[in-house]
Amino acid sequence: xxxxxxxxxxxxxxxxxxxxxxxxxxxxxxxTSPELxxxxxxxxxSIFSSRPICMxxxxxxxxxxxxxxxxxxxxxxxxxxxxASHVLSQTSLQWLRPKRDEExxxxxxxxxxxxxxxxxTRIINMRKLTxxxxxxxxxxxxxxKRLFVNEDEDEKQVNALFILFEYFHSFGISDYxxxxxxxxxxxxxxxxxxxxxxxxxxxxxxxxxRIQMWKDGNKFVEEDILDVFIMLKDTNGNPLLNVKEIKDxxxxxxxxxxxxxxxxxxxxxxEMLNQPNIMQRAIEEFDTIVGSNRxxxxxxxxxxxxxxxxxxxxxxxxxxxxxxxxxxSTNDATVGKYFIPKGSLVLLSRLGLGRNPxxxxxxxxxKPERHLLGDGEVVLTDSELRMLSFSTGRRGCPAVKLGSxxxxxxxxxxxxxxxWSSPPKSPYSNDVFGCYSLCNKPLLAPAKPRxxxxxxx
Numbered sequence: 001x002x003x004x005x006x007x008x009x010x011x012x013x014x015x016x017x018x019x020x021x022x023x024x025x026x027x028x029x030x031x032t033s034p035e036l037x038x039x040x041x042x043x044x045x046s047i048f049s050s051r052p053i054c055m056x057x058x059x060x061x062x063x064x065x066x067x068x069x070x071x072x073x074x075x076x077x078x079x080x081x082x083x084a085s086h087v088l089s090q091t092s093l094q095w096l097r098p099k100r101d102e103e104x105x106x107x108x109x110x111x112x113x114x115x116x117x118x119x120x121t122r123i124i125n126m127r128k129l130t131x132x133x134x135x136x137x138x139x140x141x142x143x144x145k146r147l148f149v150n151e152d153e154d155e156k157q158v159n160a161l162f163i164l165f166e167y168f169h170s171f172g173i174s175d176y177x178x179x180x181x182x183x184x185x186x187x188x189x190x191x192x193x194x195x196x197x198x199x200x201x202x203x204x205x206x207x208x209x210r211i212q213m214w215k216d217g218n219k220f221v222e223e224d225i226l227d228v229f230i231m232l233k234d235t236n237g238n239p240l241l242n243v244k245e246i247k248d249x250x251x252x253x254x255x256x257x258x259x260x261x262x263x264x265x266x267x268x269x270x271e272m273l274n275q276p277n278i279m280q281r282a283i284e285e286f287d288t289i290v291g292s293n294r295x296x297x298x299x300x301x302x303x304x305x306x307x308x309x310x311x312x313x314x315x316x317x318x319x320x321x322x323x324x325x326x327x328x329s330t331n332d333a334t335v336g337k338y339f340i341p342k343g344s345l346v347l348l349s350r351l352g353l354g355r356n357p358x359x360x361x362x363x364x365x366x367k368p369e370r371h372l373l374g375d376g377e378v379v380l381t382d383s384e385l386r387m388l389s390f391s392t393g394r395r396g397c398p399a400v401k402l403g404s405x406x407x408x409x410x411x412x413x414x415x416x417x418x419x420w421s422s423p424p425k426s427p428y429s430n431d432v433f434g435c436y437s438l439c440n441k442p443l444l445a446p447a448k449p450r451x452x453x454x455x456x457x
Contacts, residue, residue, distance in 0.1 A: 002187050003171035003341075004171075004322035004323060004351070005023065005169075007019075007030050008030075008032075008322070008351060008352060009348065010021075011030060011032060011352070015355070016029070017031065017032045017036065017352070018031050018032075018033060018338060019356075020037055022342075023171075023176040024176035024177040025176075026052075026176050026343065026344070026345055027340075027341055027343070027344040027345070028344070028345050029340060029344050029345065029346045029347065030323070030347045030349055030352070031346060031347065031348050031349060031352070031353075032349045032353055032356055033353075033356070033358060034353055034356070034386045035336075036335065036336055036338075036383055037353060037385040037388075038384065038385050039335045039336055039347050040335060040346055040348065041327075041348070041391075041392050041393035041396075042328065042387065044093060044333055044335055045393040045415070046393050046394075047125060047329055047331050047333045048327040048328070048329055048330075048333075048346055049072050049125045049327065049328055049330075049393065049394040050071045050072040050327070050328045050329075050330050051064075051068075051069055051070060051325070051326065051327070051328060051395070052175075052326055052328045052345055053071065053073075054169070054172075054174075054175040054176075054178075055172060055174045055175055055178070055181055055188075055189060055288075056167060056168040056169055056170060056172050056175055056188060056192060057069040057168055057169060058253075059168075059189070059193065059196055060168040060192065060196065060251075061248055061252070062196075062244060062247070062248045062251075065079070065244055065245050065247070065248040065249070066079055066245070066248040066249045066251070066252040067079040067080045067083060067252065067398070068252050068256070068325065069168075069252075069325075071328075072330070072394075078240075079245070080398065082229075082232065082240070082241065083249075083398045083399075085227050086232060087225055087228060087229075087253075088398050088399050088401070088402060090401070092228075093402060093405075094225070096141050096225070097298060099137070099141050099144070099224070100137055100140075100141070100298070100405070100406070100409065101297075101298070102140060103133060103136050103137045103140055103146070104295075104409050104410075104413050105295075105423055105457040106136070106146075106457075107129070107133050107292060107410065107413055107414070108413055108417045108456050108457060109307055109456055109457055110297070111124060111129070111414075111417065111418060111447055112417070112449055112456040113125060115303050115418075115446075115447060115448060115449055121446050121447070121448045122446065122447055123423075123444050123446050123447075124440060124444070124445055124446070124447045125442055125443075125444055126265075126266050126269055126270075126443035126444070126445055127262070127442030127443060128269045128442065129222060130214045130261070130262035130263075130265045130266050130410065131158055131162070131258060131262045131275050131316070132147055132158065133155075133228075133240045133259075133262070133410055134257055134258040134261050134262045134406060134410070135147055135157075135158050135161070135254070135258050137257065137352050137406055138253060138254050138257035138258065139254070140224075140254065141224060141225055142224055142225045142226050142250055142254070143206050143210075143224060143226055144223055144224045145206075145297075145359075151328060153202075156198055157198065157199060157202055158258070158293045158443045160195040160196075160199045160361035161195075161199055161254060161255055161258055161259075162196035162258075162259065163191060163192075163194075163195035163319075164192065164196065164199065164255060165255055165259045165321075166191070167188055167192050167195075169323075169326055170188065171324060172188035172189075173185050173186050173188075174188070174189065183364070194278055197253055199254070200247070200251070203247050203250050203251055203254075203360065204247060205245055205433025206226070207226065207243065207247050207250065208243070210226050210227070210230060211230055211243065214227075214230055214231070223384050223433055225250075225253070226246070226250065229241055229246045229249065229250070230246065235319050239323060247449055251297075256397070256399060256403070257399070257402070257403065257406065259320050259321075260320050260389075260390075260403060260407070260452060261403055261406045261407040261410065263318070263319075264311055264314045264315055264318075264320070264389075264407050265311070265314075265318040265407060265411045266415070266442070266443055267314040267317075267318040268310050268313075268314040268411055269411075269414065269420065269443060269445065270443045271309065271310075271313070271314065271366040272318075272420075273420060273421070273423075273443075273445060274366070275366065276398070276423075278310065278366070278368060279415070279420070281306055282306055282307050282310060282415055282416060283416075284309075285304060285305075285307060286304070286415065286416050287413070289303050290416065292451065293455075293457065294410075294455075295413070295416065295457075296412045296413065297415050297416075298405060298409060299403065300410065301378055301409060303376065304408065305372060305378040306368065306372070306378060307408065307411060307412055307415070308371075308378040308379075309369065309370075309371040309372050309406055310366035310368040310411070311376060311380060311407055311408060312368070312369070312379075312380050312387075312389065313366055313367065313368045313410060314366075315354070315380060315387060315388075315389035316354035316355075316360075316386075316387040316389075317349035317354060317355065317363075317364070319351060319354060319388065319389075320350075321350060322349065322350060322351045323347040323348065323349055323350060324348040324349075324350060324388055324391055325352075325391070325395070326345040326346065326347055327345070327346040327348075327395065328343065328344070328345055328346070329341070329342055329343060329344045329346065330342065346390075347390060348385075350387070350388045353385065353386060353387055353388055354386075354387040354388070355436040356455070359386050359387070365433045379404070380400075380403075380404045380407070380408075381400060390403060390404075416450075416451070417449065417450065417451055417455075417456070418447040418448060418449060418450055419447070419448045419449075419450040420445050420446070420447055420448075421445065421446045421448075423444045423446070424446070
């Protein structure tokens, strides 16, 4: 049993939405109450905005250089400001849209070619497809490059990124008992170091080569995010970011852009195949809003409310991780009626919030219509923290717009471009969806083109 499973089972047995578990010298506070979550991330956000100092986060972030893992302080503020002002602003996202459009067209072409080579129907590994697509989107935006240049190396890179995501803040022994770190009793340190070396090898090569191009005068125009990072200047005209900061922020962006969107789309497809009426309703929305004579574009995503409701339901029911990244209290605090000691780790449970039976009717049932709010636009976040798709507050995800766009566009193109059917002899029963364990088996689904041949780019 994984750590997140026994924590949730313990809270269920205690019939509580907040608990205190002592791990080593650390008070770990898991939370499944949206009201308390709002208190932690809104009313008391200034106290709970920092991150813990621990082995796993230090390794993944190369010493807390980027924004997500860094404790509160000047380094965090610097990197956060860079992302908000120069990379994830509305202007920057619009500037980089052609790269996302290129990948949206490519995913259609890739699946279509697979189908044609197999007499119009092909079994698609949805996990590999979604992960590779999201990796291509962010690599194109950062490096103006994509995968499938060297398939073996590409697979190693993507797998290594998911290993890093799986093992940072993963209840490793040395995160809570630092004096045992030299022994690596659970093997987490070795696993993280190997995965970090794999991802760093590619990133280091690309960053070093690009910096040299600018120094040699072989580059004159900023074409992607890496160029922006390299050319940022401080008030004295010196480079704002050093080489290590650039490399670490690139790695962090790749981690953030691949895991959450790919997981949400795979689960949405899995649930739609389990309930074909839901998929049919989504397709009917396409036919009404977009039609069958042109491909859906980013500008039309705000009108695809049912499609986004399906994605939001996947974020609620099948989060990519059981807990949000930990928040550490910088002072003693009283939250609600609970005293939280300084140094405590607060873990907001994505699983517990999204499946809280006090909050959600039929919490284990996939019901996208619960997110439809009259004529209002469906967004993938929840301001009342009844679920966590992207975090909020000072440490909230700065890439909510980008992540929402990548996720929705991927699902939209998959549904518009192909007719999908359930895997042969492998029905997905409801008990798979009801357990706390995240699904380890990838979705293998037959695909068949549903548009005219000239629609595929």
